[in-house]
Amino acid sequence: MTPQVITRAIFVLTSPEAGQQFLRVLPDLRGIGLSDAIVLHLLPAKPGPAEPMPELANWVRHFEAAIPNVELALKRGDPVKWVYELARVRDVDIVVISGTPNGDEWDLESVSSPLRTLGIPILYLPDHQFDGSLGDTVLVAIKAPEAWARVAPRLEQWFGANQLRAVRVVEPGVNVDAMECSGVTLETVPEEGDVATTLLIQAQACDATLVTVLADEDGKDSDDGMPVVQPLVESTERPLLIWSTSTSDVE
Numbered sequence: 001m002t003p004q005v006i007t008r009a010i011f012v013l014t015s016p017e018a019g020q021q022f023l024r025v026l027p028d029l030r031g032i033g034l035s036d037a038i039v040l041h042l043l044p045a046k047p048g049p050a051e052p053m054p055e056l057a058n059w060v061r062h063f064e065a066a067i068p069n070v071e072l073a074l075k076r077g078d079p080v081k082w083v084y085e086l087a088r089v090r091d092v093d094i095v096v097i098s099g100t101p102n103g104d105e106w107d108l109e110s111v112s113s114p115l116r117t118l119g120i121p122i123l124y125l126p127d128h129q130f131d132g133s134l135g136d137t138v139l140v141a142i143k144a145p146e147a148w149a150r151v152a153p154r155l156e157q158w159f160g161a162n163q164l165r166a167v168r169v170v171e172p173g174v175n176v177d178a179m180e181c182s183g184v185t186l187e188t189v190p191e192e193g194d195v196a197t198t199l200l201i202q203a204q205a206c207d208a209t210l211v212t213v214l215a216d217e218d219g220k221d222s223d224d225g226m227p228v229v230q231p232l233v234e235s236t237e238r239p240l241l242i243w244s245t246s247t248s249d250v251e
Helices: 016-031 056-066 079-089 145-159 195-205 229-235
Strands: 008-013 036-043 069-076 094-098 122-125 138-142 164-170 179-181 184-190 210-215 240-244
Touching: 008 016, 008 056, 008 079, 016 056, 016 094, 016 122, 036 056, 036 079, 056 069, 069 079, 138 145, 138 195, 145 164, 145 179, 145 184, 145 210, 164 195, 184 195, 195 210, 195 229, 210 229, 229 240
Parallel strands: 008 036, 008 094, 036 069, 094 122, 138 164, 138 210, 164 184, 210 240
Antiparallel strands: 122 240, 179 184
């Protein structure tokens, strides 16, 4: 039986399309213990009266049919600020987002971003439909082997060791010995263009249903300091899990 490792999640409902993507992953999250959902719906920040999206009540009912405990939070203003505050106050295990909040891009690259400083996983779902369950084939991108050693046990709890494929992108011609942790081998693959492009190629090759990036606390998620997370957000056709290595030790 899969350990119950997730209890509470925030779902940032920005549009009907985001709601549809959330419903697709609810069974997967329920399978690893999700029992409480905070549906955060963002109202326009401009002054004056504001109405929630017309379909809001229907989406809340969909959540209530799938999850035992559902709370609706209607907030106005900076969406990142509200995600940060709710996650801290309500002891949230994961934040689930899709699309853009009020037309603004999520800041997922900068280490100073409140979403990154939360220190909890962020699941980004692309706008278009995707196939398979989240845990069918999980490609994990590693920068530092020591980070993999810390995170591997928790990812194995979530998805099972047989579903994990861990890769470290290195410069062409560089030889790095493979290592094993929790029964999963950390492979090295040569860089093709840049790290983000290489990961997209690897995800396509193994038909990954989820791409996980172990995001360093230094804000430079590749060895050459090039951005990785934001290019993946902009290009991926697969769900993306952004995991902070600074707070990922198994309790």
